[in-house]
Amino acid sequence: MxxxxxxxxxxxxxxxxxxxxxRSVGPLTFGPEGILFVADNVGAVIFAIDVGDSNNGRxxxxxxxxxxxxxxxxxxxxxxxxxIRDMAVHPRSGNVYFSVIRGSGDxxxxxxxxxxxxxxxxxxxxxxxxxxxxxxTDAADKDDPRLVTREKLRTVTVxxxxxxxxxxxxxxxxxxxxxxxxxxxxxxxxxxxxSNSLEIFHVSHGxxxxxxxxxxxxxxxxxxxxxxxxTCTPVVQFSIAEFEPGKKVMGKTVAELGAHNRPLDLVSxxxxxxxxxxxxxxRHPLFKIACKDxxxxxxxxxxxxxxxxxxxxxxxxxxxxxxxxxxxxGVKRMASLNGSGVLMMQQDEDGNIHLHSYSVESL
Amino acid sequence: xxxxxxxxxEWLEHRGRTCLRxxxxxxxxxHGFGVMASALDRRLSILPSDVLESGVDFRTVPTxxxxxxxxxxxxxxxxxxxxxxxxxxxxxxxxxGRSEGPEAxxxxxPLPPSAPHTEALAIYPTAAALPVNxxxxxxxxxxxxxxxxxxxxxxxxxxxxxEVLEEAFLPPDPELWDPERRRLTMLLDPGRIKRGxxxxxxxxxxLVEGATVKVIVDTEFRDASDQPLKSAVKRSYRIGxxxxxxxxxxxxxxxxxxxxxxxxxKIQFDRPMDHALLQRGLTVCDADGVxxxxxxxxxxxxxxxLFTPDSPWGExxxxxxxxxxxxxxxxxxxxxxxxxxxxxxxxxxxRGRRVRLDFSCASTP
Numbered sequence: 042m043x044x045x046x047x048x049x050x051x052x053x054x055x056x057x058x059x060x061x062x063x064r065s066v067g068p069l070t071f072g073p074e075g076i077l078f079v080a081d082n083v084g085a086v087i088f089a090i091d092v093g094d095s096n097n098g099r100x101x102x103x104x105x106x107x108x109x110x111x112x113x114x115x116x117x118x119x120x121x122x123x124x125i126r127d128m129a130v131h132p133r134s135g136n137v138y139f140s141v142i143r144g145s146g147d148x149x150x151x152x153x154x155x156x157x158x159x160x161x162x163x164x165x166x167x168x169x170x171x172x173x174x175x176x177x178t179d180a181a182d183k184d185d186p187r188l189v190t191r192e193k194l195r196t197v198t199v200x201x202x203x204x205x206x207x208x209x210x211x212x213x214x215x216x217x218x219x220x221x222x223x224x225x226x227x228x229x230x231x232x233x234x235x236s237n238s239l240e241i242f243h244v245s246h247g248x249x250x251x252x253x254x255x256x257x258x259x260x261x262x263x264x265x266x267x268x269x270x271x272t273c274t275p276v277v278q279f280s281i282a283e284f285e286p287g288k289k290v291m292g293k294t295v296a297e298l299g300a301h302n303r304p305l306d307l308v309s310x311x312x313x314x315x316x317x318x319x320x321x322x323x324r325h326p327l328f329k330i331a332c333k334d335x336x337x338x339x340x341x342x343x344x345x346x347x348x349x350x351x352x353x354x355x356x357x358x359x360x361x362x363x364x365x366x367x368x369x370x371g372v373k374r375m376a377s378l379n380g381s382g383v384l385m386m387q388q389d390e391d392g393n394i395h396l397h398s399y400s401v402e403s404l
Numbered sequence: 405x406x407x408x409x410x411x412x413x414e415w416l417e418h419r420g421r422t423c424l425r426x427x428x429x430x431x432x433x434x435h436g437f438g439v440m441a442s443a444l445d446r447r448l449s450i451l452p453s454d455v456l457e458s459g460v461d462f463r464t465v466p467t468x469x470x471x472x473x474x475x476x477x478x479x480x481x482x483x484x485x486x487x488x489x490x491x492x493x494x495x496x497x498x499x500x501g502r503s504e505g506p507e508a509x510x511x512x513x514p515l516p517p518s519a520p521h522t523e524a525l526a527i528y529p530t531a532a533a534l535p536v537n538x539x540x541x542x543x544x545x546x547x548x549x550x551x552x553x554x555x556x557x558x559x560x561x562x563x564x565x566x567e568v569l570e571e572a573f574l575p576p577d578p579e580l581w582d583p584e585r586r587r588l589t590m591l592l593d594p595g596r597i598k599r600g601x602x603x604x605x606x607x608x609x610x611l612v613e614g615a616t617v618k619v620i621v622d623t624e625f626r627d628a629s630d631q632p633l634k635s636a637v638k639r640s641y642r643i644g645x646x647x648x649x650x651x652x653x654x655x656x657x658x659x660x661x662x663x664x665x666x667x668x669x670k671i672q673f674d675r676p677m678d679h680a681l682l683q684r685g686l687t688v689c690d691a692d693g694v695x696x697x698x699x700x701x702x703x704x705x706x707x708x709x710l711f712t713p714d715s716p717w718g719e720x721x722x723x724x725x726x727x728x729x730x731x732x733x734x735x736x737x738x739x740x741x742x743x744x745x746x747x748x749x750x751x752x753x754x755r756g757r758r759v760r761l762d763f764s765c766a767s768t769p
Binding site: 067082083085107110111113114115116117118119120122124142143144145146147148149150152161162164193194195196198200214215216217218219220242244245246247248249250251252253272273274275289297298299300301302303323 | 451452454455458460464465466467468469470483484485486487488489491493539540548549550551552571574575577578580581582583584587589591593594595596598599600601602603606607626627628629630678680681683684729731735737740742743744745746747753
C-alpha cells in the first residue's frame with residue numbers, strides 16, 4: 042500500500058489545513074510542488090490542494106481496461122451514475138488524478154480519485170487537507186452601481202486550466218455573455234483575478250473576427266505560446282508575450298475541425314528534439330501537429346475547401362497547419378506522462394472507458 | 405456446510421451512516437473470520453450489482469470503498485461513500501481460500517417515495533419571430549435541477565414536418581446553469597452561426613429561415629431529487645433573416661412617465677434583446693449618477709424594458725446607463741457584431757464604456 046503524506050512546505054504557497062467546501066469538481070491541473078488545482082463550477086471556486094503525494098518514484102505508465110467499471114465499483118454506483126470530468130498526472134509520482142461526480146442533483150458527490158501505476162484506485166480525502174482557494178468572480182459585476190437587488194443568476198463555468206510561471210490560466214464560459222475571457226490568477230492566491238483578464242479574438246480566413254469561449258488549451262514552446270481550441274471549432278495560437286491586461290489579444294487561426302466536431306483536449310510532448318501537439322475531438326480522429334509547422338504557418342486566410350468536399354473525413358486539410366491523423370479511437374482526455382509519453386482516456390463503441398499509456402516514440 | 409445457511413442482509417444506521425448488516429453466519433465460518441484480521445476482506449466483497457451484470461470479470465475490479473466490521477455475530481459494512489438510493493448491491497462470500505466461486509447475496513437500496521413536482525416555467529426568448537442566427541435560449545424551472553439531462557431533454561424541431569433539427573444546440577458539456585440550478589442556458593451551435601467557419605459552410609445555420617421552429621423541453625428532464633418534470637413545455641418561433649448589426653441605443657425610443665407619478669419608464673428596442681442580459685444591462689440614474697431605486701424588467705418579447713421607481717419621478721433630468729456587453733438575441737452587443745466582416749466597412753469592436761441616454765419626465769398638464 043502506498044503511503045501518502047504532506048509533500049511540500051504548504052505555508053510557502055499560502056495553504057492552510059482545513060476542510061474545503063467542495064460542491065463540485067471539474068477541470069484539474071497541477072501547479073508547483075505537486076499542488077493540484079481543482080475547479081468547482083457549482084461553488085465558483087478554484088481550490089489549490091496539497092494531495093500529499095510525496096512519491097518521487099519514476100512515473101509509471103497506467104493501463105486499465107474498463108476503468109469506468111472499476112471506478113463505479115469503488116464508488117458504489119452504476120456506470121451511468123459516473124461523470125469523469127478531468128484527468129491530470131502528478132508531475133513527480135506519475136499517479137493519475139481524476140475529478141469525478143458520482144450521482145446527480147441533491148445526491149451528487151464530488152470526488153478526487155487517484156490511480157497509481159499499478160492500477161490501485163483510492164480517493165483523496167477532502168477533510169483536513171492543506172488548501173487555499175480563490176473565487177471565480179465576474180468582472181462585469183464588480184463596479185455594478187445599481188442598488189436594486191438582483192437574482193444571482195450569472196456564473197462562469199471553468200472549461201480548462203494550466204499553470205504557467207506563477208500564473209494559473211483559466212478559460213471559462215459565461216452562462217450569459219458569449220465572450221472569450223482568459224483569466225490570469227497569480228499563485229499563491231491573493232485575490233487578484235479580474236485585473237488580469239484578457240479578451241481574445243480570432244479571425245476566420247482573414248475575414249470574420251469574433252469572440253468565443255475557449256474550450257481547451259495547452260501551453261507549449263517552454264510556455265511562450267498557447268494552442269487553444271474554441272467551442273466554434275477553430276484551433277488558434279497565441280503568444281503569451283502579448284498577454285497584457287487591457288490589451289485586445291488576437292489569435293492566429295491555424296486549423297478548423299469541421300461541423301459537429303467539438304475539440305475536447307490538447308496535450309504537448311517532445312520527441313527527437315521536436316515538440317508536438319495532440320488535439321482530440323468528439324467526432325474526428327485524434328490529430329497531431331508539429332509545433333515547428335505552427336511557427337511557419339500563416340493565419341488561415343482562405344476557407345479549407347477539402348472540408349467542404351469531404352466533411353466527414355478531413356484527412357489532409359487543403360489549408361492550415363499540416364495535421365497527421367492518429368489511430369487512437371474515442372480519446373476523451375489526454376495528459377502528459379511527464380515527458381515520457383501521453384496518457385489517454387478512451388471510450389469504445391460500447392461506451393466503456395479505458396486508460397492507455399503511449400510512449401512518445403509510438404505517437 | 406455454510407451454503408445451507410441463510411444470510412440476512414439489512415440496512416442499518418450506524419455512526420450516522422447507513423451501513424449494510426449481514427447476519428446468519430454459520431458458526432464455523434464466523435470463527436474463520438476471526439482467526440486473522442485480514443480474513444474478512446479476503447472472504448467478503450461488496451460490489452454494485454451492475455458490475456456483476458456488465459460482463460467485466462468481477463475479480464478484476466475493486467470492491468466498494470469502506471470497512472468491514474464484526475459486531476454481535478453480524479458483519480457490518482461501513483461505506484466510504486453513502487449507498488445510493490435505488491441501487492442494488494451484491495455481497496460475494498468466498499469459500500476459504502477463494503478456490504471456488506463465491507456465493508452472491510443481493511439487496512437494493514429503497515427509493516424514497518415521491519412524485520413529479522418540478523415544472524419548466526418558461527422558455528426565453530418569448531418573441532414570436534427570431535433571426536436565423538439566434539445564439540441562445542434559456543429555460544427556467546420551478547426548482548433545482550440535475551445536470552446531465554440538458555442534451556437529451558431539450559430539442560428543436562420544424563413545426564410543419566416535425567423533423568428534429570439535429571445538433572442545433574451545442575452539446576451541453578459543460579452544462580451552463582445559474583448557481584441555484586434553476587435556469588439553464590442552451591447555446592445554438594456557434595460554429596454553424598459564424599460566417600466563414602467550416603461548420604457554417606458545411607451544414608448551415610442550426611435553425612431554418614422561413615420555417616416555424618418549436619423548442620421542446622421534455623418531461624424526462626430530472627430535477628434535483630431525480631424526478632421527471634410534471635409536464636413538457638413548448639414554444640414556437642417563426643425564423644427570419646439573420647440579424648447582424650451592433651446594438652445602437654440611439655435607435656431606441658424612450659417613453660418617459662409623468663413627473664410626480666410612479667409610472668413606468670418604457671424603453672422600446674429595435675430588436676428582441678437577450679432576456680438574461682436585460683436583467684442587469686440597464687440602470688436608471690438621477691442627474692448626479694445615483695441609481696434610482698426601483699424595479700426593471702424585460703417587456704413583451706424582450707423588445708422593451710420597463711422600469712417602475714420606488715418613489716415618484718422628479719423634475720430633474722435622468723440618465724439611462726446601458727452596459728456595453730448588453731446583447732441582442734443573436735449575440736450582437738454594443739461593442740461588436742457577433743461575427744464582424746473585417747473586409748467590409750463595419751466598425752471595429754469598441755472598448756467597453758457604458759452608454760448614457762438622458763431623459764426628463766413629462767410635466768403634469
